[in-house]
Amino acid sequence: MQILITGATGNLGSAVVETLLKNIPAQNISVLVREEEKIQAIKAKGINVFQGDYDNLSALENAMANVDTVLLISASDQGNRIQQHRNVIDTAKKSGVENIAYTSRAMRNRETLAHQLMEEHFLTEDYIKASGLNYTLFRNTLYMDVLPLFTGEKVFETGIFQPAGNGKVAFALRKEMGEAMANVLSNEGYENKTYKFTNIEAYSFYDIAKALTALSGKEIKYQPADISSFQEMMKPTGIPESMLQKVIEFNTDIKNGQEDEITKDLENHLGRKPTTLEEGLKTLFEL
Template identity: 55%
Template sequence: MILVTGATGRLGGAVLQTLLQRTAAQHIAALVRDETKAVAWQAQGVSIRVGSYNDLASLDRAMQGVEKVLLISGGGEEDGLQQHYNVIDAANKAGVSCLAYTSRALRDPATLVNQLMVRHFQTEAYIQASGLPHIIFRNILYMDTLPLFTGPTVLETGINLPGGQGKVAYALRSEMGEAIAKVLLADTCDNRIYHFTGAEAYSFHDLAAALTELSGRQVAYTDVESSVLADRMRGRGVPEVAIERTIGFMTDIKHGQEDVVSTDLATVLGRQPTSLIEGVKQLYKL
């Protein structure tokens, strides 16, 4: 039995989709906070376990009969790190044979500006200290976030972000989910760290060129100051914590934190990950 946490999120959904294609539903369980959001999975035979990372008793119940657990990292809650620890402790208590975790592919955790990302490496350390057999998936920034970063009027206004010449080896969330599922279905749990990235790292200049090619309209990238982006976001009523994190992402991109390139994703998928030009075509509907 494989238990997928965060099962109603997009990454969890992508993992479940591939699992259902490759193994019987009776071997799959899903941890969800809201059972009504998991009706479709339940209809396909997935065992639904209701609970949350904060509810220790629910975690104990969710682990019953489970051999492998996929801990999908939580959101930005202040106690997010403790939530991760709770799942790891519950898995250890239940004697699961393998714990997998979705971490982040970043070049140097010690110099990160976006402090939210640091908890991934703290979680990794806790897993390693737990003694549990484990697998760590260090995932690059989702290509799916690009429309959020550029905004809906990018073809008219261009890309105006403080990313400098930094590059990111973007990969699609769906392909990461597919690869994670394939690894979970393998018999091995050998404490390996996978780096799931695209085959090439791209700058915002590269993104602008792809948008120009696909739309037939001239799209330029302008490297603006962080304060310009922050003021623009405040003008749209974006909360300060979200502004701070977005600036953190951009600063880390500028400093080369996200330009890690690995062949792990291509190897597990059995094909090259989706390129920037193909991904942009899908994501921007061009």
């Protein structure tokens, strides 16, 4: 196996590479990175390093020479993500790559999504399936790591104020999802499978407030907000309108049950139970 990891220096990509190094020889791993300053440290591990991004077709071709498997880590939503994903998929096919894996999102129903940027993940899945390549799709739950962004820096003074209602999310740590993905990539065949990496329990913001209360000794309350109240509360923060809209759409999908599906895929491919909410919050909030 010769595997290429794109987006290898991000948090998820780094976790994948870290576990792959335990499972397969370093010389069997190639990575695509944007930042020149990170190249030498990665090369020192024995990994093959190529500099480039999803818009650079010649860099993609160089990176995929003699590679049989590519893990496409989804691009940022700041650019033309769909075209960037297609560049990677098309180059893989042109280069004779046999297998492609993709980091998608675990949402219940693409037809009723509020956060339309999530649809781009499903469009990428469609394009991969139509490519004729053997594929593996990793539908990952919302990262537990982002909870401090949802709760805000002053959560221990103000509590939690979000328009998510009673909705729940099967939050899991990004590092553990990367570990499970690497275990699949290095130990299983590419048989057009879809994995849903979620925790084994789903949590509401009520659960998060309760856990933070227990961990900190301070009473934390969650106040479900309506959208207009939430918008008014956020205005003084100076958050850009486009970003505020994304937050509202995330919360709307949570409220509508898009993020609460539970599977054992993550547990099975970690070989242990995923980190619980309370354990994760203890680390994330340094409690």
